[in-house]
Amino acid sequence: MKSILHISTECYPAAKAGGMGDVLGALPQYLPVHGFSASVILPKYKNAWFESHSFAKVYSGEFAMDNEKIQFSIEILNNSDLPFPFYAVRIPGLFDRPQIYLNEDGVAFNDEVKRNIAFQTSIVHWLVNDDVSFDGLHCHDHMTGLIPFFTKHTKAYSSLSELPVFFTIHNGQYRGYIEWADLALLPVFDKDKKGILDWDDKIHSLATAIKCAWKVNTVSPSYMKELLNDFDNLTPLVLNEQRKCSGIINGIDIDIWDPESDKYLDAHLENKNWKAFKGKHKTDLLKKFNLKSRRPLISFIGRFAYEKGADLLSGAIEKVLESNSNVSFIILGSGDKRIELAIENLALKYKREVASIIAYDEKLARKIYAGSDFLIMPSRFEPCGLNQMYSMRYATVPVVRSTGGLIDTVPDISNGGNGISFENAEEEDIVHAIGRSIDLYANKNAFYNLRNYISKLDYSWGSSAFKYAQLYKNFIN
Numbered sequence: 001m002k003s004i005l006h007i008s009t010e011c012y013p014a015a016k017a018g019g020m021g022d023v024l025g026a027l028p029q030y031l032p033v034h035g036f037s038a039s040v041i042l043p044k045y046k047n048a049w050f051e052s053h054s055f056a057k058v059y060s061g062e063f064a065m066d067n068e069k070i071q072f073s074i075e076i077l078n079n080s081d082l083p084f085p086f087y088a089v090r091i092p093g094l095f096d097r098p099q100i101y102l103n104e105d106g107v108a109f110n111d112e113v114k115r116n117i118a119f120q121t122s123i124v125h126w127l128v129n130d131d132v133s134f135d136g137l138h139c140h141d142h143m144t145g146l147i148p149f150f151t152k153h154t155k156a157y158s159s160l161s162e163l164p165v166f167f168t169i170h171n172g173q174y175r176g177y178i179e180w181a182d183l184a185l186l187p188v189f190d191k192d193k194k195g196i197l198d199w200d201d202k203i204h205s206l207a208t209a210i211k212c213a214w215k216v217n218t219v220s221p222s223y224m225k226e227l228l229n230d231f232d233n234l235t236p237l238v239l240n241e242q243r244k245c246s247g248i249i250n251g252i253d254i255d256i257w258d259p260e261s262d263k264y265l266d267a268h269l270e271n272k273n274w275k276a277f278k279g280k281h282k283t284d285l286l287k288k289f290n291l292k293s294r295r296p297l298i299s300f301i302g303r304f305a306y307e308k309g310a311d312l313l314s315g316a317i318e319k320v321l322e323s324n325s326n327v328s329f330i331i332l333g334s335g336d337k338r339i340e341l342a343i344e345n346l347a348l349k350y351k352r353e354v355a356s357i358i359a360y361d362e363k364l365a366r367k368i369y370a371g372s373d374f375l376i377m378p379s380r381f382e383p384c385g386l387n388q389m390y391s392m393r394y395a396t397v398p399v400v401r402s403t404g405g406l407i408d409t410v411p412d413i414s415n416g417g418n419g420i421s422f423e424n425a426e427e428e429d430i431v432h433a434i435g436r437s438i439d440l441y442a443n444k445n446a447f448y449n450l451r452n453y454i455s456k457l458d459y460s461w462g463s464s465a466f467k468y469a470q471l472y473k474n475f476i477n
């Protein structure tokens, strides 16, 4: 069987900040049936998961970064807690912190550039100097975007130049800029290749990856179309590299996200009795947050970020509630402090209609997927989006702005689809979509039929893993 090494900064359950973590925790499990074994390598963070698992050192190395010597070790997870080989790069002083990207104040670490370069260099250093080999590397987002350059154009790692490197864009907003003044942090490379690193007058990790990777994909076909149409100043680059670009929709891990066995839930789906399952969890939620019952429950789960349209929620919900609509809301998320404040104020004003939980809470998220009637996603852009697929798996109707992966997974019910979709990330459209949700909920037959229908849809990794395998096969035989 051919082997792929996935290189990432997130992998559920070791470390997750969003959907990319879910993808890395799931995709490797679904590749072996298509002829590829997959391993994952992450930085070794000092969070609860890493602290409670034991690792064995497989390699120690050292390389120069500017005037400093960076010492690192590669370690492999000892037990079979994960269904694939799992490696961690231990770099003392750089990753031995609990958080992945942001410090406790929610601000990006100020040594982010150094961390990312050290992580990537450690991996190529290991691959070249240890008795280890993979048939392909698969890099994820800008934090690993320099690897396809390192394998092609650096002296020390040139033995990797024939190794296919695949690159997935999970979120094109984050670019991984490095000032030219920090050039010495990179391993020595052919100076005539300097231009490859350059975009926007900076060393540009994402642009470099798009230029150097053998194949580039986004996590949904519609998101790739959007980037080809408008990826701000990267548009000419993706257009130029279009031949090697594609979109593959993410799947979800249907074993972990299973209403019949979800370990986070205290009551499970039995005999496909959705009424009982959803009723129990909805009642629990309404009680827990002291919300009014006998009305639809619409929830939001996600990062409070501009891209998620979370800033539009408070205004839209207020408009809905001012018009005396019978509906309750639960909002779970954290991020932008102004959005947090707006949501908290809304919950204070409408105590029996709106609950706000400013947190990252996996257990509560599962409960909300299980007990809500609708899940709203007013995203400005959404490379794939997993929440809508999780919500359907738990028979919760998605209400989405049609963008990126939401276009590919949630066609509107007016076209025989599986949810409610709206055109613009604007308050007015959100208010209208909530109105449609309330109407649908009132039409019990249609609502229960839709709920039944979406719970049976297959968003598992099967077909997407096959597409990744096809992509690898073009270069690895």
Ligand code: ADP
Residues within 6 Å of the ligand: 017, 018, 019, 020, 022, 301, 302, 303, 332, 333, 334, 359, 360, 361, 362, 365, 384, 385, 386, 387
């Ligand atoms: P992104 O990666 O852009 O944040 P995705 O939709 O791809 O968005 O993935 C979001 C993932 O993070 C889902 O698994 C979702 O349930 C989870 N999630 C987001 N915010 C929270 C939160 N506050 N508490 C628990 N889970 C959350």
